[in-house]
Amino acid sequence: MSPNEPLRVIEPDGGVNGYDSRLTEDQLIHCYRTMVSVRVFDEICLKLQRSGRIAFSIPNKGVEATQIGAASVMKTSDWLFPSYRDFGMALYHGVTPLRMMQNMFGNAEDQAKGRQMPVHFSFEEPIRFYSISSPIGTHIPQSVGAAYAAKLRGEDTVCLTSFGDGGTSSMGFHSGLNFAGVWKAPVVFLCQNNGWAISCPVEEQTASEGFAIKARGYGMPGVLIDGNDLLAVRKATEEAVERARAGEGPTLIEALTFRMGGHSTSDDPTRYVPKDMVDYWAKRDPIERFEKYLEGVGLWSPEMGKALYDEVTEEIKEAARQAEKISSPALDTIFSDVYAEMPPHIRSQGQAAFDLARTRGDAEAGDGDFPL
Ligand SMILES: Cc1ncc(C[n+]2csc(CCOP(=O)(O)OP(=O)(O)O)c2C)c(N)n1
Numbered sequence: 001m002s003p004n005e006p007l008r009v010i011e012p013d014g015g016v017n018g019y020d021s022r023l024t025e026d027q028l029i030h031c032y033r034t035m036v037s038v039r040v041f042d043e044i045c046l047k048l049q050r051s052g053r054i055a056f057s058i059p060n061k062g063v064e065a066t067q068i069g070a071a072s073v074m075k076t077s078d079w080l081f082p083s084y085r086d087f088g089m090a091l092y093h094g095v096t097p098l099r100m101m102q103n104m105f106g107n108a109e110d111q112a113k114g115r116q117m118p119v120h121f122s123f124e125e126p127i128r129f130y131s132i133s134s135p136i137g138t139h140i141p142q143s144v145g146a147a148y149a150a151k152l153r154g155e156d157t158v159c160l161t162s163f164g165d166g167g168t169s170s171m172g173f174h175s176g177l178n179f180a181g182v183w184k185a186p187v188v189f190l191c192q193n194n195g196w197a198i199s200c201p202v203e204e205q206t207a208s209e210g211f212a213i214k215a216r217g218y219g220m221p222g223v224l225i226d227g228n229d230l231l232a233v234r235k236a237t238e239e240a241v242e243r244a245r246a247g248e249g250p251t252l253i254e255a256l257t258f259r260m261g262g263h264s265t266s267d268d269p270t271r272y273v274p275k276d277m278v279d280y281w282a283k284r285d286p287i288e289r290f291e292k293y294l295e296g297v298g299l300w301s302p303e304m305g306k307a308l309y310d311e312v313t314e315e316i317k318e319a320a321r322q323a324e325k326i327s328s329p330a331l332d333t334i335f336s337d338v339y340a341e342m343p344p345h346i347r348s349q350g351q352a353a354f355d356l357a358r359t360r361g362d363a364e365a366g367d368g369d370f371p372l
Pocket residue numbers: 083085134135136163164165166167168192194196197198259263
């Protein structure tokens with residue numbers, strides 16, 4: 001697909017070719033722990049969905065290094081404009097698995113009060129994690145607007161905007177990159193080329209020789225990297241963020257990776273992904289790659305890996321247990337945060353609906369007069 005060699009830092013044997021990530025030992029372990037957490041969160045969500053306890057989930061197996069490598073460069077004063085396959089970015093910056101599980105169950109503690117689909121997280125802290133939107137590519141121009149606004153205000157804010165190979169076919173991609181190029185908005189565009197847009201292979205997504213090359217048309221650098229190499233992702237993101245902070249404008253990064261699972265829990269990839277492709281990428285697992293690197297610098301052993309996996313599994317299972325116990329949002333919260341001042345006709349229609357729900361007993365009606 002892309003004829004140019006992607007940027008690589010971690011060699012197959014775990015050695016590193018001349019890049020200093022400046023990550024401390026603790027930070028390296030944190031990157032590793034977060035990648036493992038993403039994978040375990042997926043495994044547990046798949047079981048929760050298959051047993052009918054949550055409605056839906058989106059797997060990240062295979063793309064963990066791209067998410068975590070990029071997130072590791074961002075400051076908490078920056079903005080993340082993620083795709084639905086990016087929750088590892090939030091985990092990296094300290095969002096707890098419990099907060100994420102509240103969303104998966106859509107319960108009363110969920111940041112979005114159960115009004116979003118599972119996996120469509122939004123967090124205001126510890127990092128600004130923009131509400132994930134399902135319509136593909138819509139967040140791209142929004143992130144450019146946010147970045148440009150920050151620039152006008154003289155703030156030192158960079159937006160990291162992540163989307164897939166399929167996202168490059170959206171109108172948002174073209175208008176967003178064009179605007180960012182012209183106005184030198186401080187944005188890093190991270191295209192996660194994971195080979196598929198649901199069942200559409202990347203060869204049918206574009207007639208060009210790849211995605212990084214498209215940057216030229218918008219007057220910005222385009223960089224092709226190995227997305228399963230956490231340090232290569234970090235290096236390319238660092239350079240792009242530096243450019244953005246220096247007022248030099250946006251960069252488009254194309255990270256080559258692979259979606260090792262289905263598109264979502266509603267998908268069966270064995271019906272369309274060739275087996276030899278799955279085997280090829282199984283040998284290039286981003287977590288195993290990073291383990292080799294960590295082992296080479298004396299930070300990893302199979303025993304350490306097993307202990308960390310068990311610890312993370314228990315933490316995420318406990319988060320799921322707790323989130324499952326919390327009740328659904330009260331019915332009357334459907335109007336919270338919608339109006340500064342509730343229009344009278346909405347107020348009376350809402351009250352009538354909630355009174356009906358109370359009489360019928362077929363929905364949780366909350367525990368007070370509407371609106372609370
Ligand atoms: C505008 C729009 N069109 C179609 C869809 C249906 N859809 C959901 S995910 C998806 C594939 C996106 O693929 P990609 O951008 O490569 O991201 P990936 O899922 O591979 O991470 C599609 C077509 C949608 N959500 N929004």
